[in-house]
Amino acid sequence: MSDPVPAMAERAAACADRLRGADSVLLASHIDADGLTSGAIAATALDRAGIPFETTFEKQLDAAAIERIAATEHDVALFTDFGSGQLDDIVPHEERGEFTPVVADHHQPATAEEGAEPPDTDLHLNPLLFGIDGASALSGAGTTYVLARALERAGGDNRDLAALAVVGAVGDMQDTDGGLVGANENIVAEGVEHGVIDEVTDISLYGRQTRPLPKLLEYASELRIPGISGDERGSIRFLSELAVDLKLDGEWRRWVDLSFEERQTVASALMRHAIDRGVPPERVNSVTTTTYTLSAEEVGTELRDVSEFSTVLNATARYERADVGLAICLGYRDEALEQARSLLRNHRRNLSEGLEWVKTEGVTQEEHLQWFDAGTRIRETVVGIIAGMALGESGVRRDHPIIAFAEESAEELKVSSRGSGFLVRDGLDLSAVMSEAAAAVDGGGGGHDVAAGATIPQGRRDEFLEHADEIVGEQLAAGDETASQ
Structure with missing residues (x-):
């Protein structure tokens, strides 16, 4: 059996061994395209390996979601497309004997204390731990595909799941620079070889099949x-x-x-x-x-x-x-x-309708970023997509990241942020921006350098923006200084 991402093979094998030894597994995954494909890849691989499991999807892996998972009867919980940023909250459940976590994720690991290392566990599969960019070179679905390949038994073959891994990577916008790169390319190659993916140069317009x-x-x-x-x-x-x-x-x-x-x-x-x-x-x-x-x-x-x-x-x-x-x-x-x-x-x-609302209402420009607050006018599960679509529209700058707010509940605001590849090359890391600015207002956040999110308490939006604007400015200034050296 070949390894699609050799650097991750040993850790993937350890995760696969723990799953095989489970009495039953609770499979928990995120709700976007990358999360759904991650969940489907894991579900198929678990089923083929004969491992009993149950599936659940979560909008966000907060303390309440983790408690719900802990309350189940499963001895192992497999987290796909999230979990790395919540290791500090997940690992204590293992220490109390409630469940053993296995994480297949590509987001930035976060810790409760700034500068601290994430909890040490051999059951944490993340490309960032092996020098592979989780924002552009391997998605959550791709990471789960690596785990699925490690779960193959003698005579088994999960290479057909490369198709879903590619859907997840594209859904995670990892093909924005002319195609998939890095470890994703290895997965594409396996899919092409297995006959489930066709890779061609074509016009990039959306809707080639249906419009x-x-x-x-x-x-x-x-x-x-x-x-x-x-x-x-x-x-x-x-x-x-x-x-x-x-x-x-x-x-x-x-x-x-x-x-x-x-x-x-x-x-x-x-x-x-x-x-x-x-x-x-x-x-x-x-x-x-x-x-x-x-x-x-x-x-x-x-x-x-x-x-x-x-x-x-x-x-x-x-x-x-x-x-x-x-x-x-x-x-x-x-x-x-x-x-x-x-x-x-x-x-x-x-x-x-959401994009039209943003174009009509406009965005507010700060020194280093721009933002809009949709309140209840835009659904909080899609406000990030609309923020990304708005970049480059009339009145919306492409040289500033955009932050979008939407009401998640009476107590919380959902925050979504989007940047661009050239801003990331200039030093922007929205994962750090969301994590640090949210922590400053008693919230939580994370994600990728080019796209990230947070949840913060109602009434603390302006304070959050002040921190975020300052952090973005520091990142871009540091990037300019590095580029000039």
Whole structure:
């Protein structure tokens, strides 16, 4: 058996051995696309290994969630796509004999005391412990896939789960620089070799499988082109002027319906149109990227393209229907897929309305960051997605991170933050920003350098912002100093 990430193989084997020795396992996972795919990978691997388990999903792994897990009868709890940031709260339950934690996560380990090392446990599988970037090189689903490979018994083969690992990585936005990199590439290679993933260079616009061509261009947020983006008539006019038959029986074809030559014709014309209207060449060149499709899924469906698949998953668990997302990941279709499509329509409507609200209300600019407070107008489970979509919109700067607030309860505010790759290269680490600023106001937070979140008490927003703005300023100043040396 080959190891997809050799540096993590020994730790993965230790985690797998503990799971095999369990009387029963409680599998707990996060609710986003990466968390759902992580949960599905773990559930499939546990089932194939003959290990009894029960599955639960949590919006956040706070003290109440951990107490609920401790109250179950399972002797082992497997945490996927979270747990590293809560080791200080999880490990004491092992010390009291309530359950043994096994963690497969990629988020920054956090500790109660600043500067302290995370609790020492051989059952903590995280790429960051092995010098692998958990924000860009290996997702929670990828980490869980490493564990799943270690769980293989003689004659078993979990390489088909590479498909879900890639969906999780793309859902976690780890393909934003032209494709998946680092340890993720090893997983892609195993999926391609096993015949479950196709990897090709193609146009990067979302909706290649499902959107009619005019809608594909009109809604393309990846490349805003004057006269086409947000302009239905402009999109139709552009396509109608091409010397390609882009309709079939009077209906617009989709990108997936086009031949290779037809795609080249449309893409080349689109690039020329963009350059003629002042779009910078580097932005135009980014319209082509490495794309991933799932070979076993039906052509022209939301599940064929990993980007659309991940969006379907986000539309389930973020609306309290993790069971639907898990069912789809486990291969169920029919009723589960119809439910997911209904949730997806609602999700898209909420995103559109939320983004429109941000554009109308605007954001508040601080010295080093910008922010908006949606209150109850935007659902707290999607406010982070909308914050990321808002970056680069009119009145929203791309050279400042954005912080979004939404009401989580009468007592708590949900905080979501998003940055960009170039800000991270300049020293930004939103995981540290969220963790430190939240701790200063008796809250908790963490995540990745480019995207992170927190929960803070109501009434302490302004104090939190003051700390966050100061921390971002210090990070970027330190980055500037390092770059000048």
